[in-house]
Amino acid sequence: MxxxxxxxxxxxxxxxxxxxxxxxxxxxxxxxxxxxxxxxxxxxxxxxxxxxxxxxxxxxxxxxxxxxxxxxxxxxxxxxxxxxxxxxxxxxxxxxxxxxxxxxxxxxxxxxxxxxDLVTDRSSFDRIIQSGGYISVNTGNAVDANSLPIKKDHADAAFAAAACIGCGACVAACKNSSAMLFVSAKVSHLALLPQGEPEKESRVLNMIAQMDKEGFGGCTNTGACEATCPKGISLSNIARLNKEYTLASLISE
Amino acid sequence: MLDSKIPAGKLEEKWTDYKGHCKLVNPANKRKLEVIIIGTGLAGASAAAALGEMGYKVKTFCFQDSPRRAHSIAAQGGINAAKNYQNDGDSVFRLFYDTIKGGDYRAREANVHRLAEVSAAIIDQCVAQGVPFAREYGGLLSNRSFGGTQVQRTFYAAGQTGQQLLIGAYQALERQVALGTVTQYSRHEMLEVVTIDGVARGIIARDLVTGKLERHFGHAVLLCSGGYGNVFYLSTNAMGSNVTAAWKAHKKGAHFANPCYTQIHPTCIPVSGDYQSKLTLMSESLRNDGRIWVPKKQNDTRKAADIPEDERDYYLERRYPAFGNLVPRDVASRAAKERCDAGYGVGTSKQAVYLDFADAIIRYGKIECGKLGIDPTPQIVREHGLAVVKEKYGNLFDMYDKITGENPYETPMRIYPAVHYTMGGVWVDYELMTAVPGMYALGEANFSDHGANRLGASALMQGLADGYFVIPYTIGNYLADEIYKKAESTDHPAFAAAEKEVADRLNTLMNIKGKQTVESLHKRLGKIMWEKCGMGRTAEGLKEAIEEIRALKKEFWSDVKIPGTINEYNPELDKAGRVADFIELGELMCIDALNRNESCGGHFREESQTEDGEALRDDANYMYVAAWKYKGEHDWELCKEELKYEVIKPSQRNYK
Amino acid sequence: MTWKQVFTSSVGQKLTMGLSGIFLILFLIVHAGLNACIWAMDGGVMFNRAAHFMGDNVVPRVLEIGLFVFILLHIIQGLMLEASNRSKRGTPYAVSYGNRGSKWYSRSMGLLGTIILLFLVVHMVHFWIPSRFTGVAETTLPNGVEVHDLFSLMMATFQENIGVVILYVIGCISLAYHLAHGFQSAFRTMGVHNKRYVAMLKAIGYGFSVIVPLAFAMMPISMYFGWVK
Missing domain, CATH: 3.10.20.30 (Beta-grasp domain)
Structure with a gap:
């Protein structure tokens, strides 16, 4: 060079x-x-x-x-x-x-x-995670790590979604200032793992509610977020979130 | 002599006994007890989550804009655990033994054994949190090997293990924030510890956005603020990583132990120019498959590809046939320096060696062809080999390409050692409590588990062990007696005095209005440290360094130039405070290095080596932890903690 | 969770857009198929018969109500979303990301939709209002049934004025781009994330967004040039 x-x-x-x-x-x-x-x-x-x-x-x-x-x-x-x-x-x-x-x-x-100057307040991302971006397991409760096999392609897809670094470039790139790629990466990461199963519905509903509350726009699938994402988080995560959300909203009481 | 409060009894029963007998706090009382946690990396976030789950009232502080950005996130390679999933002879004892030996017999047996004991539970906990570790096709967890060990006990998530573990801990922490047990203060920096009657009772923190000083009370204060590698200016640490919290604690009575134990990581991208602001690590896992070499001829200017096989010196394989490219970090780093100093370095700076994947590509390519039953022509072998290497190390190779503009799939990578981790830190006893009652240090901020050299994939293990599985027990043993004390009001004179001290210092800094920038002074400190307290240290050099640092300190406090004002977002002012602390720490590191007239682990005194240039320990005189007590400017008292090896017999390390 | 919460959330609103969009896509197939009868070259007999069936039969009439509900929902929800999404940025960027990150038509669904809406108003004035309310000249089918002579109305509308033809072509181009994004986006919104299906839907979507608007555009064009007898 x-x-x-x-x-x-x-x-x-x-x-x-x-x-x-x-x-x-x-x-x-x-x-x-x-x-x-x-x-x-x-x-x-x-x-x-x-x-x-x-x-x-x-x-x-x-x-x-x-x-x-x-x-x-x-x-x-x-x-x-x-x-x-x-x-x-x-x-x-x-x-x-x-x-x-x-x-x-x-x-x-x-x-x-x-x-x-160029510094922004991204604490809204923390609050979105607080609204449900986790698996509720207290320390010391866990069973042996190998007691629950996970299909490799699911584990790999979960990892690919979990690679999100929470920088907010997706929001910056989106014409709607939507945080859907960020939220969908977390929803997908946890929805793809059996450990995330029990809280699947409440997680996606609460995280979207918080995203809306924080003042992010809605997703219109333009794909600008995926194109700019430094970690290559896929747009398909948003489709997965949509599926999870639709199912959850239909069955929740 | 310092009392490390190691429980009596057999080594493998100490922790179980301790847990069985330590005092407990009942749930109703936990709600009344406040714990302050400084730093939200693996140690801090896991401690905050675990203590929050137990019901304590926790406050976390981090200078970053979110706890998720703590530098634990940058750990690449993996996390060790004595699971023995690979059936290759691993056990708690072997992990314990490897860690002690890797640390060159300068770590505390009881702490390290406890670390090995809880290691397996960490993996269970992380998997339950949804950490996406790498898996095999059968759905079970995958392992790889790491430097300094002969078993496969490292769990990993591609080259982003630290990120995944931290996100796991961060999510657990955010869950507690949502549940109201933890309050999180981001863009806040701890600038003073408040002690009342010699006991830690809170902190003074600065809101980095508004510049306002805040008083926070706590029944206990946990320092989880990481290491101090940035004292060298150039290191693999994040730009913001600093010693300030630990240093303030030190000046308020906490001993600073073994500050000279710094780890120089062998596989980093070499420096490219004076403007360089930080160094980037290439995961140690690359040494699993990559081979390290230099030309056999001095000052060879040929391109790597033009140097025939028999003119290449695979010096690690030559010097250490048993471990080869997988020798511990300190050994690999020194070997690279030795070759470069002798004139065999490569690249324009000649301060680099090659890390070559050509063999690995062919080896993997042949295996793949065999699996698929394809005729292995060289072209096809290479294609398949590249695909495997890409899957294993793709993100690291891409990173190398971005930084250097060279394609590592085509030409070997150039690497050189760089400051990476600091084994030294705040002195703690078995309960992780510092010399100040009520103040604890966890993770890289303490000194306790890695001796003079840390093995790869052990930092993540220690951070999470301390946070998830040690502190929840040991803090209860202290706080059980605290329930009789009411929370101090932050109007207490001790808080006012501490706040005034901080405010005065900030004002002094702002009013120097000199000519030199913080960055330029930090660079100069780094140069002194790297040259005289880096990979090779001599008594003479260290004495010079101490004088130079003292002079630099004077210069700093009379000529530093900080733009802006106090009551605003002012990163230059934040940096100035940190560099001022690094300068003081630098002096202590040199004093410690000068005191320790032996070579051990990451500390290499050129006066103390074997005939063939290996580190030579002096167990008769230096089998102790050097814990320094702050007495005043340029004045420290050496307090020793004797290291007693009851189970392992220290021997000269041998990786040949 | 209440239904209101579902349909006022950002994902719920998108779901409304996607579902109504898919219904409208189905409508387009029926509409295009029916209108293609003009090319039967029988003086409009087949077309008028088909139009009569749609106007006289109870099932299409009920579906028509649904169609209006969905069109209105799609328009109102779409405009609301557009306004809301536009308000989220605050200070605009000096340099735009533009076509490097996304297709211009994906970012212009609001604009394209508005053009289609304007076209729709004109289109309804031309055909739907006369057929339902103000009256259309009658004609007798070979089987003796009296029907609206919509075929002649079309011929009259398109043969007289090149401006109308151009307007219809612009409407169809807008529809084409609207569909190019909308078709696949609707399915993503419905939660299709499987790579194989997404690839398939994308291909079908692009095909649909070319073929259907082209068929529509050819109607006024072929009448204007007298290719239809």
């Missing part, structure tokens, strides 16, 4: 806090290596801003290896930037070329209010 350096123009959303109105600011960064990660490029910019006596740009990030789900930049119109199956922290600068202008926005959804 050839390494190269580039000069870039960045248009970044700046917003002091949730009460203030935000706007775009334009910054220039020079000598960015193609081997840097996108967030390292932001580190460089922030160092530059601090030296100029300005406030650093706030952005969420933590593990920087694509698994914690904290990073959340909407880059040139796509959550997590141009690469497929990727998080912002794993995006590297060789995705760009010298002279490029990059527009960076926060996740935008009423259910994810901006805290500062």
């Amino acid at each position: 050839e390494h190269y350096n580039m000069n870039l123009t960045l248009k970044v959303w700046r917003q002091e806090n949730s009460d203030k109105k935000g706007k775009f600011e334009t910054y220039k960064v020079n000598g960015i290596s193609s081997e840097m990660s996108f967030l390292e490029m932001f580190d460089v910019l922030n160092e530059q801003l601090i030296h100029e006596g300005k406030d650093a740009i706030a952005f969420d990030h933590d593990c920087r290896e694509g698994i914690c789900g904290a990073c959340s930049m909407y880059i040139n119109g796509k959550p997590h930037g141009p690469w497929e199956l990727n998080t912002t922290c794993q995006l590297h600068m060789r995705a760009f070329k010298d002279g490029d202008t990059i527009v960076v926005e926060p996740w935008r959804a009423k259910a994810f209010p901006v805290i500062k």
Whole structure:
């Protein structure tokens, strides 16, 4: 891989806090290596801003290896930037070329209010999980792990759904700001396992009720969420959720 | 001498006896007892869930925006448990023995045995929670082997075991939040412990969004705040991972034990430039199938593919025929450093070795062809082999590709050791209580189970063991006496004093208004630590490091530049507080490393090695835990806890 | 859980859209099949007979009520969902994800549906209202039965004005794209997640969304150009 350096123009959303109105600011960064990660490029910019006596740009990030789900930049119109199956922290600068202008926005959804600059409040996801995204088993109650065989393809499908990192890119990408992919990933993960069976109905009904309450939109199956999901969570999970929901709503009392 | 309160009796009966005799708290009283938990990784989330289920009033604190983002999530490889599902001779004793030996005989026997005992229940619990571990076609759980062991006892979920376990614990925690037993404080950082009459009684936390300081009372405080690898600036830890909670506890009376025991993980993606902000681990599980090599010729500039087989040095297989590529992490890391220092490194930086899957691809390809009854032409063998490797390690290979821009299916990966885990931590007794009554430390934050080196897939095991199965018993033994004490009001002078201390420190930091950024000072600390307290340590280097760190501390407190204000979301200020603590910790690490004039596990003193460059322990002089008591600036008192081996006879580790 | 909770939840509302959509898809088959009788080249006898059967028989008349209920439900629910979904974003993005993540017509169901609705109003004014209320010239079938001469009405409507033909073609194109998304989406909403079935339904959906609107579009076109006798 050839390494190269580039000069870039960045248009970044700046917003002091949730009460203030935000706007775009334009910054220039020079000598960015193609081997840097996108967030390292932001580190460089922030160092530059601090030296100029300005406030650093706030952005969420933590593990920087694509698994914690904290990073959340909407880059040139796509959550997590141009690469497929990727998080912002794993995006590297060789995705760009010298002279490029990059527009960076926060996740935008009423259910994810901006805290500062590119940082949003995603605690609505926690509350959705609280409404039923678990199996009710107290510590110490469990039977031997191998006492209940699980079909490999079910286990694999459950794992594929459980790979969700809760970053919220699906909400950011969806024209309706719907959290259906996130909710369906959890519903599918637990519905596919026999351990999740007893609470199947109440789980899906409560989680959807909470999702609606948090102010996320409805799903219209456009598929934008699947296309942007860094972990490749499949749209078929949403169909599975629909099935679970319909059955549950028919039989619940 | 410190009292570790290890129960009397035979090793394998200690925990059972303890559980049978510890004090209990009745359910009605549990509702009145408040427990504060700092950190929501595997240890914190599992403890919060378990204690919430029991009926205690729990408050959890994490600096991330959700408990689910704690860095346990990044653990890739797996979790050990003595299930012996593979019928390959595993047992509680063998897991115990491997862990003690892997830790180079610097861990406490009783703690490690308890860990091995509860390991099997962890897997049961996680499966019941819906953790999607890898399975065989028959529907039963799959296992793989990991470094430092000769049995297959590692349970895994592709390369995302930590994520799946943490999500399991997180879901259990969120369930308790919904039930009202746990209150969760995200984007909050603990900045001080409040002690009243020498007993932990609460914390001062800062709401990172508004910058406001909050007082929280607790009958007990649990530190589950993880390790301190970020003292090296570059590590596999998350950017936010920090020592602050543990360090505040240390300064309020908790001993800090074996700070110099840091684990350098052998398989990480090498540094590519000065801008590097963190290092990425490639799971140790890759060593199951990958072979590590360097060219036999020094400064060989040929491409990997152009180097013929007989000019490659598979140095781990050469030096350690019995364990080969599966030697423990400390051994593998040092061997890589040795080769690179000797001029055999690869890549542009020459600070890397190859991890090669070519053989594994062919081996798996042949097996698949055999299964399917296909004529094994090289092309078809390769295709099938690639498919198998992709299924096993696909996500790791993709990650490597994204970071380096190189395709690991075509060319061998370049890897180099990087700081990964810290075995040292807050000193705790058998009950996981620190030297401050009422304050506990769980998971990576404590020092107790891994000695001088941790085996792969044991960190997840320890975090969950402490949280799910140890603390629920040991905390009861303490809280049973607390029911006679009423909850302190947070108006108590001790809370006011602690809050003022925190506020003053924040003001001081903001008012320095110097010229250097927090990041640049942290980088400098990291450089000192990596060069002088990293993979190879000398008395001379450590003495220099101590002086340099002291000077850096002065510089920090006189010249740091923090933008913004206190009463707003200000990540630079948060970072400044953490780096200030890392600087103090760095000094103590060097002091500890200087004190320990032997090589053991992750701590390698160049003065103490065998003729062929293996670590040389000095059991006569250093068979103890070095627990440091904070006395004042640059001043610590060494308190020793003698390590008594009643069952295992320490020997020089041999993986040959 | 009450029925109200079911049908006011985001998934329940989608279910309403999907179910009514599938009913409307079935209606389209009947409607297209019936209208295809214009190509019998018998001066409209077969078509008028079929239309008479639909208008005179009690079963289609009852179904017609259902059809109106479903159309109204589909329209009202659709517009409500569109308004509600649009309100969830807050500050709009400066750069849109656009066609990189989804098809334009999947994101434009509200717009396409509105065009179809406008078309439907014109269409009803042209045929349904005269047939039900204001009256259509009568004709006698070979078997002696008096029926509305809808065939002549169609010929008159489409042969006189190219504008009407264009309007109908636009309506059919909108319907085609509406179906291209709506057909498979309806089944996903009903919970079909099995990969084989999804693939099959997608293929059928695309076929349906081309064939049926094309058949409809050809009616005014072939009358305008005098291909129908």
